[in-house]
Amino acid sequence: MSAPLPERLDPWRAVKFKAAFAGEASLRSFPRLAEAVLGTxxxxxxxIRFGLDxxxxAVARGHVSMVLRMTCQRxxxxxxxxxxTPIALGLVHVRGDSDRLGLTQVEGLAGDLEPLPLGDDEPVRVLDWLEDELLLALPQVPMHPAGHCVAAVTLAASEEMVAERPRNPFAALAALQARRSGPEADEH
Ligand SMILES: [Zn+2]
Known part of the structure; x- marks a missing residue:
């Protein structure tokens, strides 16, 4: 069994010792995400597992999932x-504190790894990384799944509007949203 994440940790020690963490975190741990959603x-x-590939x-791989409540834009x-959403971070050592978050040249990083510049021995809040991944995974246009939206039912009931509009204008967006939500969302 893996322990939950501490509030902060030294990522390079975590890599060295192949640390693995698993657990749960409430929306209170993610203030930026809390502003983007209605609740959970x-x-x-x-x-999340640290180690060398x-x-x-140095990599940190794993995944994070959460059920969020949002306002349907339709x-x-x-x-x-x-x-x-998967977590696939390539930890890049940046010496000194110049350009730590700036233009770091990252070469030879495996295809799916997202570079993460880090300092020498600065403790990091890994929950911030999870929050970033959750924010990136949110649908850009939050909408009910196809067939579940009140607006869609109203639209389909009106034959005139259906005739005037391109066929099912929301289908592409809904499909995109389902893909972005991951395979679990497809089962519903
Ligand atoms: Zn809706």
């Missing part, structure tokens, strides 16, 4: 978005 249907669940690159009703 439960805590975030995460697991085959190329000797009917302004509330609906739930199930987010389940």
């Amino acid at each position: 249907a439960g805590p975030a669940r995460y697991e 085959e190329q000797g690159q 009917c302004l009703g509330e609906f739930e978005v199930s987010v389940d």
Whole structure:
């Protein structure tokens, strides 16, 4: 069993000792996310493992999932978005504190790894990384899934409007949203 994340940790020690963490975190841990959503249907669940990949690159891999309540941009009703997103970070050592967050040259990072510049021995709040991933995974246009939106029912009932509009203008967006929400969302 993996322990929950501490509030802060030394990422390089975590890599060295192949630390693995798993647990839950409430919306209170994610103030930026809290501003972007109405609420949650439960805590975030995460697991994250530190270590070196085959190329000797320091990595942090895992996933984070959370069910968030958002406002549907079509009917302004509330609906739930199930987010389940992978974490694939390549930890890049930046010496000194110049350009720590700036233009760091990162070469040879494996394809799916997102570079994360880090200082020498600065403790980091890994929950911030999870929050970033959740924010990135939110739908850009939050909407009810197809067939669940009050506005969509009204639209379909009006044959004139259906005839005037391109066929099912929301289908592409809904499909995109389902993809972005991950495979779990497709099962509903
Ligand atoms: Zn709706």
